[in-house]
Amino acid sequence: MVNFTADWCLTCKVNEAVVFNSKFFKETVSNGNIIYLVADWTNYDPKITEELEKYKRGGVPLYLYWKKDSKNPRILPAILSKQIFN
Secondary structure, three states, X not given: OEEEEOOOOHHHHHXXXXXXXXXXXXXXXXXXXXXXXXXXXXXXXXXHHHHHHHOOOOOOOEEEEOOOOOOOOEEEOOOOOHHHHO
8 A cells, every 4th residue: 555645735644643543554554464655745756746647646645555466556535434444
């Protein structure tokens, strides 16, 4: 999973508080069930901009989730809930 985020993104911060900092998500990552990467776009990194454009996004948040053995990611909604990972 890749979390495209930025410090100034309010939606990103809510998702971090509700989902990414939750005990459930942290346990899922620590158990190896999800590989979790963060792409921090706070300073408008051009490589991250390129990836956002690849998925036809002009900004953050963008959440890409690959199921095991899947080549193409699922684009998750901008507002997340813990249930999305069940």
